[in-house]
Amino acid sequence: MATLLPRVSPGTRRGERKGSPDALQEGVLDSRGKCASNRSVASWYDKCYITYADTNATNNYNYEVRSLDVLSDIPTSFDRSSHDQEFYSLLDRLVARAASAGGTGEAKFATGEAVYAPNGTMYGLAECMRDLSGEECNQCLQLLLTPMPSCCNGYQGGTVQNFNCRLRVQAYAYYDLALDAPPPAAAPPGPISSLVPIVINRLKHVGKRRLQQVILDVGISVGTLLVLVVVLACVFRQRRRIKANKENQDNAGDGMNYISLEALRAATSNFSINNKLGEGGFGEVFKFEWCMYVTGSEKAHQLDWTKRSMIISGIARGLLYLHQESRLKVIHRDLKPSNILLDLDMTPKISDFGLSRAFGGDQSMDITKRPVGTIGYMSPEYAYCGQVSTKSDMYSFGVIVLEIVTGRRNNRSVEDDTACRSLLSYVWEKWSAGSMEGVVDPSLAGRYPDSEVRNCVQIGLLCVQRNPSARPAAWEVVLMLDSPSMSMTMRTPTRPAFCFTQPGVSNPTLSYQSSRPRGAITSQQLPTPVSGNDVTISDVEPR
Numbered sequence: 001m002a003t004l005l006p007r008v009s010p011g012t013r014r015g016e017r018k019g020s021p022d023a024l025q026e027g028v029l030d031s032r033g034k035c036a037s038n039r040s041v042a043s044w045y046d047k048c049y050i051t052y053a054d055t056n057a058t059n060n061y062n063y064e065v066r067s068l069d070v071l072s073d074i075p076t077s078f079d080r081s082s083h084d085q086e087f088y089s090l091l092d093r094l095v096a097r098a099a100s101a102g103g104t105g106e107a108k109f110a111t112g113e114a115v116y117a118p119n120g121t122m123y124g125l126a127e128c129m130r131d132l133s134g135e136e137c138n139q140c141l142q143l144l145l146t147p148m149p150s151c152c153n154g155y156q157g158g159t160v161q162n163f164n165c166r167l168r169v170q171a172y173a174y175y176d177l178a179l180d181a182p183p184p185a186a187a188p189p190g191p192i193s194s195l196v197p198i199v200i201n202r203l204k205h206v207g208k209r210r211l212q213q214v215i216l217d218v219g220i221s222v223g224t225l226l227v228l229v230v231v232l233a234c235v236f237r238q239r240r241r242i243k244a245n246k247e248n249q250d251n252a253g254d255g256m257n258y259i260s261l262e263a264l265r266a267a268t269s270n271f272s273i274n275n276k277l278g279e280g281g282f283g284e285v286f287k288f289e290w291c292m293y294v295t296g297s298e299k300a301h302q303l304d305w306t307k308r309s310m311i312i313s314g315i316a317r318g319l320l321y322l323h324q325e326s327r328l329k330v331i332h333r334d335l336k337p338s339n340i341l342l343d344l345d346m347t348p349k350i351s352d353f354g355l356s357r358a359f360g361g362d363q364s365m366d367i368t369k370r371p372v373g374t375i376g377y378m379s380p381e382y383a384y385c386g387q388v389s390t391k392s393d394m395y396s397f398g399v400i401v402l403e404i405v406t407g408r409r410n411n412r413s414v415e416d417d418t419a420c421r422s423l424l425s426y427v428w429e430k431w432s433a434g435s436m437e438g439v440v441d442p443s444l445a446g447r448y449p450d451s452e453v454r455n456c457v458q459i460g461l462l463c464v465q466r467n468p469s470a471r472p473a474a475w476e477v478v479l480m481l482d483s484p485s486m487s488m489t490m491r492t493p494t495r496p497a498f499c500f501t502q503p504g505v506s507n508p509t510l511s512y513q514s515s516r517p518r519g520a521i522t523s524q525q526l527p528t529p530v531s532g533n534d535v536t537i538s539d540v541e542p543r
Helices: 010-014 020-034 080-098 134-145 147-152 192-203 208-248 261-267 305-325 380-385 390-406 423-432 450-463 474-482 484-488
Strands: 005-008 040-044 049-053 067-070 108-116 120-128 158-161 165-170 276-280 283-286 329-331 340-342 348-350 357-359 365-367 387-389
Touching: 020 040, 020 049, 040 158, 080 108, 080 120, 080 134, 080 165, 120 134, 134 147, 134 165, 147 158, 305 329, 305 340, 305 348, 305 390, 305 450, 305 474, 329 390, 380 387, 380 390, 387 390, 390 423, 390 450, 390 474, 423 450, 450 474, 450 484
Parallel strands: none
Antiparallel strands: 005 049, 040 049, 067 158, 108 120, 120 165, 158 165, 276 283, 329 357, 340 348, 365 387
16 A cells, blocks of 8 residues: 655645634545545645645646636626736736745745726635745646636636646635735844844734744644653663663673773783783784683683583584574684683683675685684685685684693694694594593593593594595584484594694504695795784784
8 A cells, every 4th residue: 555645735724714724624534535545636625725645756647737617707897808917917926926935845825816897806826835846836837827717717716726736716805814915035134132023013914813823833842842852861861871881780790792991901901911912903902811711721620521512512503603594604714712702601602703704695615815814723725725615614613622622722732742743633643543542631530421522522523624525514513513323423534634643653544645635735835824822813904
């Protein structure tokens, strides 16, 4: 159903006589009852003129003549030539005055009278809708002037009208205000005292009822303005109160994502250089006092296996949302433990999307000329060839899983080994040998289900495989974590990327393709690592 836009003629209401509000109400009810199913309606009454349409656009259809009404003939005793001369003069005068109002929204309305011999008087009216410009009003009235003489000249009165304007001439006064003169010019700016005589002079020409209406309109306007001011004041006050409450609340206490400046100063020792982790495109990055890292921490014993398992599952579900359930596929590109935040319930939240990439449509991979990230968590195809995909995030996830299980860092050499062995190399050797001895974090003190730990180690090794297509997707990892029984049917992982084994250690059960993939970069072409403090490799550039 089209939305109807009511349009009430401003001119007729300005010159209406007593009882016209009732006539206007009756006109509205009449149009609503008889024309309810019409998209464009116009109703003309003696005291009011009402139209509505499903659009306010003006076109030629709105200018077509819609009504011609005439009264009885002019008596033969009247001078016809005098009547015709005054008739044309009156119409031209009224059209010019009605169209003299400039912009839209201003009243375009004129009334006047003319006397013809021997003692006849004609009363004329010209008006346009407020939403017409002065030029459009003149165009509309000029189109009505053409049929006006042929229909109404020689008669005591008549009306020609359409949706946007009308002309009316009668042998009786059908309006109260005879404004057969140009409107008074606006008074020049001056002190308020100079406006008092003008106001008093105009009030003398306004009847008692009109004065009451003006006072009522002013009172309603002032009252509405006062109510609006009070409402806005209440809204602003409430917003300030909410903002103040958020600043005073401790983020760890209420679970909200707001941290006050006082809390930041306390957490960073007033932004001490000792707590600075590095710099990125958004500024300096500081360590919070309450942050707890799993590996190499004195507080690591506070994370039992149940909490660690929940953290692993939560990160996997976060990646599932970013890779599949989000409106745009989001690749994080810098997934590492320091970008995983934990709330009071140890629920993980993936953070720091400063390096993330958004894929649209069916895009599954992108190539970047300048790989950025953190050494130890970057997949080989991304670090060497710039290939960005969901599988590069899954590689980082696999490294995090193995770090949570072992309590060791991947970008640190195994402490008890003189050879250069990464965490992936160490876990792979143990897994290949079929032994989990020395793999699980000693701080767990054996308090963990062996099947769940093995399941997580296998998932971690599957995610850090050299071939991206062999790594599981996020939804597969979530399914494997939620269904421990699937470990029996889980794929067997192949040798991880960046795996440096000890001399003499072989893999009797698993094969490894030593040939590098097509398009890979040789060791002589590898970029020199520039990050030695686990901070994201990126330049300080504004975004």
